[in-house]
Amino acid sequence: MAGLHNSEFSNPVINWIDTRLPIFTMMQKEYGSFPTPKNFNYFWNFGALATVNLLLMIATGVFLAMNYTPNTSMAFESVQRIMRDVNYGWLLRYLHSNGASMFFIVVYIHIFRGMYYGSYKKPRELLWILGVVILLLMMATAFMGYVLPWGQMSYWGATVITNLFSAIPLVGDSIVTLLWGGFSVDNPTLNRFFSLHYLMPFVLIAVVFLHVAALHITGSNNPLGIDVKTPQDTLPFHPYYTAKDSVGMCVWAMVLAALVFFAPNFLGDPANFIPANPLQTPAEIVPEWYFLPFYAILRSVPDKLGGVSMMFGSIIVLFILPWLDTSPVRSARFRPIYRVLMWVLVIDLLALGAVGAHRPEGIWVVIGRASTAWYFLHFLVLLPLLGKFEKTLPLPDSISQPVLKGGIGGGPLAGAAAAQSMEKN
Amino acid sequence: MRPVALALFAGLLAGPALVPAAFAQDAADLPKQNWSFAGPFGTYDRASAQRGFQVYKEVCSACHSMKLVHYRDLSGIGFDAKQIAAIAATVEVSGGVNDDGEPFNRPGLPSDMFKSPFANDNAARAANNGALPPDQSVLLNAREGGADYIYDLLTGYADPPAGMTMGDGMNYNKYFPGHQIAMGQPLHDDQVVYSDGTKATIEQEARDVTTFLAFVANPEMEERKRLGAKAIIFLALLTGVTYAVKRRVWADVDH
Numbered sequence: 259m260a261g262l263h264n265s266e267f268s269n270p271v272i273n274w275i276d277t278r279l280p281i282f283t284m285m286q287k288e289y290g291s292f293p294t295p296k297n298f299n300y301f302w303n304f305g306a307l308a309t310v311n312l313l314l315m316i317a318t319g320v321f322l323a324m325n326y327t328p329n330t331s332m333a334f335e336s337v338q339r340i341m342r343d344v345n346y347g348w349l350l351r352y353l354h355s356n357g358a359s360m361f362f363i364v365v366y367i368h369i370f371r372g373m374y375y376g377s378y379k380k381p382r383e384l385l386w387i388l389g390v391v392i393l394l395l396m397m398a399t400a401f402m403g404y405v406l407p408w409g410q411m412s413y414w415g416a417t418v419i420t421n422l423f424s425a426i427p428l429v430g431d432s433i434v435t436l437l438w439g440g441f442s443v444d445n446p447t448l449n450r451f452f453s454l455h456y457l458m459p460f461v462l463i464a465v466v467f468l469h470v471a472a473l474h475i476t477g478s479n480n481p482l483g484i485d486v487k488t489p490q491d492t493l494p495f496h497p498y499y500t501a502k503d504s505v506g507m508c509v510w511a512m513v514l515a516a517l518v519f520f521a522p523n524f525l526g527d528p529a530n531f532i533p534a535n536p537l538q539t540p541a542e543i544v545p546e547w548y549f550l551p552f553y554a555i556l557r558s559v560p561d562k563l564g565g566v567s568m569m570f571g572s573i574i575v576l577f578i579l580p581w582l583d584t585s586p587v588r589s590a591r592f593r594p595i596y597r598v599l600m601w602v603l604v605i606d607l608l609a610l611g612a613v614g615a616h617r618p619e620g621i622w623v624v625i626g627r628a629s630t631a632w633y634f635l636h637f638l639v640l641l642p643l644l645g646k647f648e649k650t651l652p653l654p655d656s657i658s659q660p661v662l663k664g665g666i667g668g669g670p671l672a673g674a675a676a677a678q679s680m681e682k683n
Numbered sequence: 684m685r686p687v688a689l690a691l692f693a694g695l696l697a698g699p700a701l702v703p704a705a706f707a708q709d710a711a712d713l714p715k716q717n718w719s720f721a722g723p724f725g726t727y728d729r730a731s732a733q734r735g736f737q738v739y740k741e742v743c744s745a746c747h748s749m750k751l752v753h754y755r756d757l758s759g760i761g762f763d764a765k766q767i768a769a770i771a772a773t774v775e776v777s778g779g780v781n782d783d784g785e786p787f788n789r790p791g792l793p794s795d796m797f798k799s800p801f802a803n804d805n806a807a808r809a810a811n812n813g814a815l816p817p818d819q820s821v822l823l824n825a826r827e828g829g830a831d832y833i834y835d836l837l838t839g840y841a842d843p844p845a846g847m848t849m850g851d852g853m854n855y856n857k858y859f860p861g862h863q864i865a866m867g868q869p870l871h872d873d874q875v876v877y878s879d880g881t882k883a884t885i886e887q888e889a890r891d892v893t894t895f896l897a898f899v900a901n902p903e904m905e906e907r908k909r910l911g912a913k914a915i916i917f918l919a920l921l922t923g924v925t926y927a928v929k930r931r932v933w934a935d936v937d938h
Contacts, residue, residue, distance in 0.1 A: 296936060338751045338821065341903065348903040349910075493936065501929040508922035515918055519911020520723050523824060531825035531900075532817075541860070658937075 288474055293492035294499055295480035297657050301375075302478070302499075303506030304368035309466065310507060311361045316459050318354040326406065328452035330445045333408035334533040352522040353514070358400050359525045360514050362548035365393065373579075374600050376588030377479040383580040385472040390576045392465050397549070397573075399458040402451040404546055409530030414543045416443045416451070422556070425563040442536065483588025484653055491657035542617065550614030551607050555633070557618045558626040568630065575637045582637055584645025592651040596644055599636060606632045713831045713858060716890070720830075720897050723912070726905050727898045732760035734877055735895025738888050740770075741875050743819065746811060746866075748799035751820035752899050755793040759902050760895070767793045774798040812852045814865030823893070823900040830893050832858065837889035840868040 265276035265283060276282040325344050327336035340347035369389070372378055378386035405416045420437045424430040439446025477486060486492055493499070517524065525547055529540045545553050552569050559565035575582070590597040606629050613626040719728035736757065739749070754771035762770070771791040776798060778789035791798065801807035808815050817825075826832045835858040843855035843862075853863040870888045877883055898904075 335751065342751065342756070348907060352907075497932050498936070501925075501932040504925045505922070505929050508918060508925050512915065512918040512922060515911060515914045519907055519914060522907070528825050528827050528829075531821045 288495075289500075290494065290496045292474065292495040293477070293486070293489065294495045295478055295486055295491060295657055296493045296498075297480050297482060297491075298478070298499065298502070299481050300502075300506060301367070301371040301481075303503055304364050304371060305473075306503040307364045307506055307510050308361065308368055310510070311357060311364055312459065312462060312466065314357050315354065315361060316463075318350050318357065319456070319459065321350050322354055323456060326452075328406070328448050330408060330448055330534070333406065333448060337407045348522075349518070352518045355526065356514060356517040356522060358403065359517070359546075359548065360510070361396065362400070364510070365396065366548075369393070370600075370604065372479075373603075374590045374597075375479055375481055376483050376583070376585075376590070378580045379583065379588050380580070382472075382476045382479065385469060385476060386580055387577055388465060388469040388472060390573065392462060392469060393576075394573060395458055395462050395465060399455060399462065400546070400548070402455040402458070405448065405451045406455065407530060408448065408534045410532040410534055410538075410540050411527045411530040411543070413443060413534035413536065414540055415545055416447065418543055419545075420447075422566045422569075425566040427563070479588060480657060481589060481591065482654060482657055483592070484657065487656045488658070544615060547611070547615075550612075551610035552614075554610040554614035554626050555630045558613070558623070558630040568634075572633060575634070579637065579641075583641045585648060585650065586645070587650045587653065592653055593644075593648055594651065595648045599640060599644070603633070603636050606636070713828045713835050715831050716834050718830050718897070719894065720904060723908060725908070727760055728894055729761040730879065730881075731891045731894045732898050733762065733895075734879070734881060734887075735891035735893065735898075736760065736762075737877070738870070738875055738892040739819070739895055742869055742888075743892065744797075744800060746800055746807070746816040747819045748801070748807075748816075749797040749819045749899060750799060751818070752797045753793070754791065754795055754797065756899070756902055759905075760898050764793070771795060812865060816866065819896060819899070821900045823896045830897050833896060834889050834893045836864075837870055837892070838885055 262277050263280040263283065265273045265280065267273045267276050267282055272282055322340065325336065325340045325347065327333060337351070340351050342348075344350070372386065372389065401415075401419060405412045420434055420443065423433045423437065426433060435441065437447070437450075438444065439450055480486075527544060527546075529542075532540075544550075552572060555572050556565045556569040559568050585593060585596065587593055590600055609625055609629045610633070613622050613629065616622045618626065719725060719731065739747075754767055757767050757770065758764070771793050774791040774795075775788045776791050776795055778787050781787045801810065804815055823829055823833055828835070836856060839857040839859070841855055841857055843849050847855070847862075849855060850863055853865060854867050855862055856864045870885050870892075872885055873883050874885075874888060875883050881887060901907075
């Protein structure tokens with residue numbers, strides 16, 4: 259297998275490197291000429307957006323870490339020092355805190371797209387599972403990051419969430435002690451959370467790499483959910499999708515800028531501007547908005563272990579989604595009932611989010627329980643049955659068929675592509 | 684069709700960002716004020732903020748610390764270097780130890796933090812009937828309702844409604860959660876004498892000190908909004924150009 263690569267690059271320096279380490283050939287293959295379905299809509303921007311968002315978080319986070327002090331007596335003030343005395347420290351911090359919210363918005367839409375168009379189905383099951391691993395890592399990272407400013411919500415959020423593990427029979431309390439590094443949330447907890455918060459994004463990068471590698475083996479799904487049949491169905495990734503992703507990135511940057519510059523604390527909780535005080539519990543302990551639906555599930559079950567199991571179960575169920583959905587048709591476009599169910603699930607999650615933001619009393623308890631039940635009903639009962647009973651619409655023959663609408667010619671490659679496909683068939 | 688898709692895309696990105704607002708806890712209905720620093724182009728009213736500093740210095744700072752703020756930060760509301768040096772010099776701070784190893788005090792410098800009224804939290808509690816006056820550096824950000832809440836609280840003292848039993852040493856306030864607040868009514872008409880001739884009504888004092896508290900909590904706000912306007916204009920142009928490039932690239936593809 260060993261041997262020099264026969265590089266096709268004409269630039270002598272690039273050729274020299276590429277012969278010995280063909281990274282340029284690889285990039286050309288995976289991001290230059292990579293054949294990509296031609297019918298993506300803008301939902302297919304969000305994978306690229308998530309990658310860029312992760313890089314933004316790491317870039318701003320590295321500089322924040324240079325000025326942050328992970329010690330319970332100094333953490334709160336060191337964050338305020340970043341805001342007041344570090345050059346553009348406020349910009350770094352607001353980009354980082356609002357960047358986290360944007361990251362979840364982008365990833366939640368990315369997941370919605372995967373579900374709506376059936377991207378998790380064979381042969382992309384492992385790609386999907388890696389995606390769920392990314393979601394879990396992201397959640398852990400975001401949770402630990404929120405603890406670092408050491409405000410009231412940092413402290414009490416950390417107390418509530420770490421205490422969840424005490425619900426585990428037998429070993430629960432030992433796990434909590436291990437997480438805390440002591441017998442309450444204190445300096446050792448802050449230290450290890452800081453360390454792990456710095457470590458996790460690099461683990462994320464590794465899993466994202468696997469996610470993308472798996473994607474480049476199976477190829478992308480598309481809004482029709484049918485396989486690529488001929489080269490006519492595809493376009494080279496560059497310049498078509500680099501251009502299209504760039505449009506999305508500009509819009510993403512604009513939304514982020516609007517938050518950072520004009521409403522930087524809009525998504526945050528005022529209580530986190532109060533330094534952590536172990537002797538005073540805030541009136542409400544509420545997680546960041548992106549955890550609210552899961553928090554609602556946790557509180558909807560009147561039993562600690564039950565609630566914790568349901569909360570983690572709501573993510574675990576995503577791991578087996580490729581096998582819960584028994585329908586052979588991928589895209590919701592051709593699944594009239596599934597399409598409705600997907601939007602109902604979106605409403606269900608929004609309802610859970612609203613429940614998570616309110617005290618569990620009165621009508622909110624009822625809505626919370628009903629929405630929790632529906633969430634699991636959707637995945638565990640409706641999806642497996644739907645594959646058997648749903649009457650799906652006829653699928654188009656190929657991606658280019660509905661695209662061309664009976665016309666002739668495709669992209670600039672259509673002529674050559676058509677000739678190629680004739681040879682193959 | 685394409686612009687529609689683009690609008691949808693923007694909506695999708697912006698939509699979830701708006702959701703938490705609808706989800707926010709039901710806050711008490713606070714009367715709203717017009718603030719000089721509200722809105723995307725708002726700035727701190729310098730005269731009001733300087734009067735607010737006077738209110739802080741003469742009233743609030745008797746009990747409330749402002750530990751995260753330096754005297755030099757006052758340049759942000761229009762005090763010049765001379766004025767700041769004079770303000771800082773009115774306090775005496777610890778200068779560490781001298782060459783003989785003896786602790787000594789010196790007059791404050793612009794680089795010093797605002798001097799706290801009490802040596803520690805216990806001393807603050809002991810002097811205030813057991814209640815700890817919160818530090819005011821980021822107080823405005825730390826309260827649901829922000830500037831409106833602070834203003835309403837300062838002007839919201841009243842006699843308790845008939846039948847309400849008040850705790851020992853507690854005061855009735857219309858806007859404080861639970862309506863019983865340890866802090867006695869801090870502002871009264873003519874509590875301070877403004878050097879610029881502004882009439883010092885309770886409302887005026889409350890408005891001025893709230894503006895000052897907004898400044899100390901968010902000293903970067905004016906620079907942030909200025910930079911933000913540039914960033915949004917730049918990104919809007921970039922979005923337009925990028926979208927045009929995208930259409931050009933895709934012009935010869937049937938899709």
